[in-house]
Amino acid sequence: MGDRVTREPRFKTGDYVQRINQPEVSGVVREIRWDGQVESWNYLIQFGAQLRAVPEEALETVTIVQSPWESFTQGSLSGKAHFIFTLTYERLKSPPARIAHSFATARTQFYPYQFKPLLKFLDNPGKSVLIADDVGLGKTIEAAYILRELDAHQAIERVLIVVPARLRSKWEKELRQRFDEQFKIVKGSDLIEQANRVAKGRELEEFRWIVSYESIRSEGVRAALDEALVPIDVLIVDEAHRLRNPETLQHKVGVVLTRTANAIVFLTATPVQNKLEDIWNLLRLLSPDEFSEWALFQEQVKGNRLILAAQAALANHPPDYSAATTSVESFIRNYAPERAGRRFLATILKRLSDAPSDRRECLELQADISRLSPTSHIISRTRKVEALPNRPKRDAHWQRVRLTEEERAIYDSVEDICRRRWPGTDASWGFQMSLMMAYRMTASCIPAAVQYFSDKLKETEQAEISISEEERSGWQEAEEMTAWTGPARHALEQIVESAYRVPEHDSKLEELTHAFKAIWEDDERNKSPRRKIIVFSFFRRTLEYLARALSGRAIPNCMIHGGVPVDVREREIDDFLEPAGVSVLLTSEVGGEGIDLQAASVLFNYDLPWNPMVVEQRIGRIDRIGQQARRLVILNFVVEDSIEERVLARLLTKIEIFKESIGEPDPILGEEIERLAGRALQGDLSREELDSIVEQQGDALAHRVVEAKKMLTRVDGLLAADQALIDEINAIIGERQLPSEYELILFLNSFLANRYPGTQLPPRVLKEVVTVNLGSNLGFALENSAPELGHDAAIFGRRISTGPIDLTLSREAGYHHPRAERVHLQHPLTRFAVSEITKERSRKNSGFALSLSTKRLPVGRYGFLVSLIHVRTQRSLTKLVALFADWDNHRVWAEPNEATALLIEMLERAEDLRIVPQLSDTVAIKDCLVAALDEVKRDWEKREAKLEQARLEQQSVSRLAILDFRVKRIRERLNKLESSGANEFAIRMTNAQLSKAEQEKEVALTTSKDQKWGVIEHEEIAVGFVEVIGASPSVS
């Protein structure tokens, strides 16, 4: 029975075959054997790196398809695994999103608003943006997204980030840990060196540098840069408000830097402090052409008010079309030069007069009106109330510490010594600093301070430490900077003489442990997990003392300060962030800088910062995006009847810094508070005098804060509604324009399975960090691909060649484990897979047969088409579009949102059919879907043409308005010169200026009329049959 061979095999060794039911899988016949059981032939086929046995019935000769339609009409259909693979590959190859390269590549949580500055930046042909978000919304991340996106589209060779000195290491660390970007912290001298290279005509090196304001605000740096004009591809300036005063040297350096930078990003939470000129000064650095004159800017502000008024009228319920029309007409009359193209403006007026009842049309109209704004295109601002509507409330308390007699004696003696007159020391910054620190240490922690004083006295006297301005403004832990030399050493001797013994009782520590218990008892009562508590101190010695003391009281704790090695710091933070880990973190400013500690909702200030900026930075560690708690508890420890209580506590309370964020405080606030506290230490004021000064100055400072807040709201007057941008970002997620992490892992594993046996990413990498051995073969291949894929491919290749690596696809896990490799849509491994598949891919089968359980379509059979539509205009855009057609009546289900939702369901839930029905009528379905796609394209063309036209027209209108203004000003000047009988040369020169300006205006006008909008193309990436099952009865 059956053991005799009854027929010849259909294929022979070496033949190329494909699976009938999986046409995308093809391989070579390696071995053939007769199977007597079923009287047929079995074949051993090599599919990529795998050998599989397949019966003859499941094989056919390889067929080359020219288009997805060919597979479809021939009935050569693949299943869901290949469907996901194909769509993932195509979306990785031509990402249908403008933010594809920055999206999902960072180790950060995803917040849509953080992509808004990037979109504004991309839309602005001037390639510059001012990011004016509130504090704590992640401006660093927003700037890094811009950098990442630019990097993907053009060669970025020189990047300069200018930051305050105290933020240098924070930026370096954030870029390294969150974006895998390696930046180097340099000094002004390095910039001078680069300038010298340029001046000498030598080749410029690539650089990615972080430099501090303090280090570049010198005439030497300014002059060198001014002379050599070092080209910079991307310039990022943090706390850019420091550039707003044109009188300062740092503004002048800013002028030189912005002149040579191709792309500029400014970041500040306080673009205006006292007057609107503040922001104008920043804007004219960003775009000198647009914001050349103050008078023009005022006009632009007025124009924008009309835009805002029109938008506000439309936002009413019901929309007030008449008011909106009045505002838009007024805008056109006053701010849109008559001869400029006004087609777009005319369409807006027409739509307003139609008064659409459809909400969506009204929203589109609002978005189109916002495109007319003369200022909004360059400013991106997100406020905390918008981004974090449920942000936590700050609940601040003061914990007064009553000292024992012994402690009081020490405290008083230190205060007394600090208040004494020390002849010849008035001008010594080091001396003043030493005494102030001695006082502050005593106020912070008496036992630690006493120990420190006696230790310091035992050390031999050293030369005074030279501290640069840069170091002074950085968060150095103060005791490390204090030089006990000269008169300061005499003071120290006296301090040690009076406070020679560590007191037995520590009242402040008692209060601290009591506060811990109170918090945790509260948690127990509420049956909630123990809250994590951060204890801040300005002093390393205090922290070390507390760590020992708390451990002795069985309160486990972690500690981070500048003296703790970086790897230990990371371990300590991990321990603290672990939900079941240690509940207390002791940290200084240096230790906690740049670390997000949203896992904690309780903060203790064990000592009080003298600068509100430090207070803001401390609270900012927990009061930021990602904080889950509804209430933040802040407890400030202050010694009863101390300078801190009498001066600092009162001043800080007056400016209400503990109640809510005051943004990035005006430096004057800090200076003033420090001055007052210092004054109190000088001892030349009576108690009453001091109280009175503190009261008055406190009120003045509070007023200043209120005024600054009011001023900030004026920035909103420069903006227009940005909902369209947020919608675009949400659509990228909601419409699955970019592959999900699940789709990415399927794609990568499919690629690896075919080429690198033994290398797979286990599904657990979607959620956690997993140690994976990807093998040396893949490593070498990645290293070899470096010329094509970039240096990061070589680095990753080397990493995996040397052994197993820690890897994850999760943003969250990647953030908590910065040393683990995070694979994302633009990771070298993903790019390598896409590039290799593209090289070998003639056209794989992309016809599909699937089954889908959905409520969106009635039960039945459907044909579908998935396409990428490319819009090539000033800003290129690609979009994923899906269409469905009823197999029996050829009705097309093309409502865009429904079709997209169906496509997402197919990616998530489609199943393979058990039996594929005989498909007839494929040609009719094809014709019907192709016709529908053409219609979608036409709609898109209309829409995109309109948008592009709007963009171009807005640019023309704004440019012409500027030129009009300039012509008007020159003409006025000319009239003045002529009437005042000025000399002929001056009149001739002004005349020449006038004719040049008029000429420029003519050119701009002609160009505005000749502008073409662009082209639209499409690419069919998948077609197929889907059987819909399980629809709800409610679907008609």
Add this chain to the structure above:
Amino acid sequence: MSPKRRVHLGIDYGTSSSKIVFRDYGAPGGETAVVVVRDGSFRIPSRVCLTASDLLFGDEQRTTENCDIYESVKMQVAAEVSNNPRHYYGPLKAMPSGFASVDLAALTVWFLISEGHRAVAAYLKGRMDLISVGMTMGVPMAFFKDRQLRSTFLGIPRRAWMLYRGEGLLGSALLRDKALWVLDKYPLAAVPETREEEVRDWVRSEGEAAMWWPFQSPAVAPGRYAKVDIGAGTSHSSFFQIFGNMGIAKTGMAFLSAASESVGMDAVDRAIAESEELGGDCLALRGLEQSILQKSAKARGALIPVRDGIYHAFRKGWIETHQKIKQSVAEVQSWRDVKLFVIGGGSLIPTIAEAFKVHPAGVNPMLQLVVLEQPPELVRADAAKVSKDELPFVTVAYGLSNIGLSIPEALTPDQVPPMREPTQRRKRLDHEDIYAK
């Protein structure tokens, strides 16, 4: 004529229960392996019940008044053929009049093939006209490497196949007279001779079948592996190597050793039940073992001798492997970091599975436990997901559902000769060799 769609049945004919997985080679979207579910369970009892008139197969009923139950027919066949009563636990049971143990085994396998066929028909909505069915049965590695036992166990599915092809499907009841009649019609002697290269089309070792997924899994690289399969009554171990073709494709497996010990999850449950003084059926503990072990030090203590017994199977396998490799220092070195698969019911109990991380040779470091991800194409016939707890029990049937060629080269321990130190390469001539003369 359009080619038929091919389905292959993998039949794990177990001592007390059997499992069936069928592989649909023509499934749209790619091969699909489907676990056959009967009355909600993937376990199909292997015992045969004899009433006055009928033979009952796959019956869940443990005892009936007028029923004679034949448990462990498979092991009785082995005991009879090899004349080694150790294969059968307890005194051999006399067969009913007119039936030999191999007859009952062949009839059981016919029933299992029929069950598979029925499941395929249900899965494909009755379109059996499109389908062509084949099958492979699993045999313990110890039987497979024994010429006589292999020959006997090859005869069982071949005869069952003749019955299936000749007589059609067998329901769960068969009249005794009809049974005797069909056995007479399809005697063992009528089974055609099987060429050596075709043997694996019909029967394959359970060890090899269990390791089919690791062999195919893209996550597993060529290398040296050990497997411990902790079943209900028996624990098996094997040491094997997966070969690769210059790192491009995996080409074969060689089992250096296979060992068994008659101790498994039943003994584990018994030990726990006794230590915890739980009366009744100790099998009721199945699935609760780890939680009891976590809580009770007494239970953990009681488990030690059982765990040692299971570990002994592992050690025996290593000794056999070591015998083969000891001549090659490099080979012995390579087997030190052997990677380990623990499968079967015991793999779900970390307290037991972790014990196998200690290399039987006592060398450091601890062995790496390989965690296999679930095969993507494996589903249950009732559309439910194959759970993590079910997976260890269906891996053998899943591996058997592949046609014989699927592991191009699969050597059993008797086919792997002892290894020798590679002959020393000729010393390269150096400067002195040339110029000293």
